[in-house]
Each structure stands twice: as structure tokens, then as C-alpha cells.
Amino acid sequence: MTLFRPPAEAYSLIIRIMDGCPWNQCTFCGMYKDASCRFQSMDEIEASISSARETDPQAKRIFLADGDVMALSHKKLKAVLETLNTRFPRLARVNVYANGHSILQKSPTELYELKALKLNTLYMGLESGHEETLRMAKKRETAEEMIEAGQRAQAAGLKMSVMILIGLGGIKNTLLHSAATAAALNRMQPRLLSALRVIPIPGTELYDQEQSGTFTQLTEFQALEELRKTIQGLDLESTVFRANHSSNILPMEGRFPKDRGRLVEELASLLASGTLDEKSPGPPPVSL
Numbered sequence: 359m360t361l362f363r364p365p366a367e368a369y370s371l372i373i374r375i376m377d378g379c380p381w382n383q384c385t386f387c388g389m390y391k392d393a394s395c396r397f398q399s400m401d402e403i404e405a406s407i408s409s410a411r412e413t414d415p416q417a418k419r420i421f422l423a424d425g426d427v428m429a430l431s432h433k434k435l436k437a438v439l440e441t442l443n444t445r446f447p448r449l450a451r452v453n454v455y456a457n458g459h460s461i462l463q464k465s466p467t468e469l470y471e472l473k474a475l476k477l478n479t480l481y482m483g484l485e486s487g488h489e490e491t492l493r494m495a496k497k498r499e500t501a502e503e504m505i506e507a508g509q510r511a512q513a514a515g516l517k518m519s520v521m522i523l524i525g526l527g528g529i530k531n532t533l534l535h536s537a538a539t540a541a542a543l544n545r546m547q548p549r550l551l552s553a554l555r556v557i558p559i560p561g562t563e564l565y566d567q568e569q570s571g572t573f574t575q576l577t578e579f580q581a582l583e584e585l586r587k588t589i590q591g592l593d594l595e596s597t598v599f600r601a602n603h604s605s606n607i608l609p610m611e612g613r614f615p616k617d618r619g620r621l622v623e624e625l626a627s628l629l630a631s632g633t634l635d636e637k638s639p640g641p642p643p644v645s646l
């Protein structure tokens with residue numbers, strides 16, 4: 359079974375403590391199509407932790423896989439973190455993928471308890487702040503729920519690393535998707551923000567929709583214009599921004615608020631250069 363992790367976790371010790379994603383319905387997502395969701399027993403988790411300890415007993419950073427580790431019950435997640443703290447004496451932080459729904463299943467007090475046990479960064483796919491786009495993409499949560507989840511987690515001292523998907527609204531909703539996404543991020547104030555471009559992958563519902571003509575991918579030009587508008591709408595007080603995933607047309611990174619002007623200018627200059635494909639999405643990324 360393929361193991362997925364955020365690019366920023368390349369140097370973390372990865373320990374799989376569940377399989378797949380409990381939702382597994384988003385139309386654009388092909389990550390866990392071949393995996394049934396399964397929560398491992400505490401005995402299995404302890405065995406995985408023991409074997410990971412043999413690989414790197416001095417690990418400081420651990421990423422727990424798979425798709426939504428916050429979906430574990432509070433009691434179990436707490437027990438996992440306690441075990442990690444005992445078995446890895448130099449442990450500094452534990453990071454996980456977390457969906458809005460599963461974050462909201464935890465009370466503020468429970469989130470504080472997890473933070474005290476070195477849970478650090480929650481990677482959450484907001485994808486869009488536009489409700490119609492989220493419903494079309496079969497996202498489980500509403501934008502309002504994800505905003506609340508992000509705010510609640512950060513109030514407990516956890517860091518939110520939020521992903522958005524450029525082009526998810528297609529041509530029809532590009533303006534609404536971009537404006538509502540910027541507005542949602544402004545309310546959430548995530549510490550980290552990644553913008554990826556949506557690429558319909560074979561085997562996903564979005565790919566079938568594109569084939570049947572019910573979803574139209576943005577052209578290369580339109581995708582960068584949507585990113586420019588989204589960045590222009592952002593009013594973030596302290597956020598590290600990245601758009602350097604292989605799906606992105608122009609790799610970019612910066613810090614808000616200081617780099618917002620530069621990022622907008624870089625995009626405006628490329629949009630004015632006449633070099634972008636205005637008829638198609640351009641060549642697909644070599645790998646995703």
C-alpha cells in the first residue's frame with residue numbers, strides 16, 4: 359500500500375498507525391483508492407513503534423500516517439503519543455494529516471492535551487472556501503466547519519498547515535472559488551499554507567468528470583490568474599506560503615505579509631509575458 363506524506367516530512371520518521379482515509383470520497387483524490395480504511399489495534403501500533411525505534415531511536419520529528427490520524431479516538435491518540443514520548447527520548451514534534459471533521463470531534467481541552475504530548479502540525483486540506491466547489495468535490499466538511507477546526511486547533515497551540523487547490527472550481531467558479539478561499543484563509547490564519555493545482559488523475563471521479571465534459575480544467579493562464587487573485591485577497595498576519603508542489607506551474611514561496619506584493623508581481627509579470635498556454639492546462643506534471 360502506497361504511503362503518502364507531505365513534502366515537508368521528507369526527513370521525519372514515518373510510522374503508519376492506520377490505513378487509508380475514513381472519508382475517501384473527494385472527487386479529486388486518488389491517494390487511498392486502493393486502501394480500505396482500517397484503524398490498527400494498540401498492539402499493532404506498539405509493534406510499528408518498536409520497529410520504527412530500531413530504525414531511528416534518536417528521532418526528533420515523527421509523522422504518523424495515513425490519511426486522517428486525528429480520526430483516532432482521543433484516548434487512543436493520547437496513548438500513542440504517550441508511547442512515542444516514552445520510546446523516543448529526543449522527540450520534539452509529531453505531525454499528522456487531519457480532516458476538519460476529526461479535529462472538531464476533539465474538544466479544546468483534548469486538543470491542549472495532545473499539544474502537551476508534542477502533537478505539533480496538523481495538515482488539513484481546505485481545498486476551497488467556496489461552498490458549491492466543496493460540495494461538487496464531495497468534501498466532507500463545509501468551509502465554515504474547516505475554518506472552525508483550524509481556529510480551534512490553533513487556539514490550542516497546534517500549527518495548521520493548510521492546502522488549497524487552484525482550479526478546483528473549474529472555469530465556472532474560478533472567481534468565486536478564489537475569493538471565498540482567500541476569505542476562509544483570512545479567518546483561519548494558518549501558520550503554513552500550500553497552494554497546489556488540481557490535476558484530474560485517472561481512477562478519480564474528477565478525471566471521469568473531465569472526460570465526460572462536466573468538469574473543465576483551467577488553462578495554464580487561468581490557473582495562474584486564479585492563484586494571483588487568491589494571493590491578492592490574502593490578509594495573513596504570519597504565514598509561510600509555498601506553491602512548489604510538482605503540480606504548480608511556477609514554483610513560489612514566501613512569507614505573509616511581507617512577500618505578498620512580490621508574489622503578486624511575479625505572477626502578474628508571467629501573466630503579461632505571453633508565454634503561458636491560454637488554450638489548455640499545459641503539459642501534465644512529470645510526477646505527482
Ligand code: SF4
Pocket residue numbers: 379380381382383384387388389390425457483
Ligand atoms: S482529500 Fe483527504 S479527506 Fe478527501 S479522500 Fe483524500 S485523504 Fe480523504
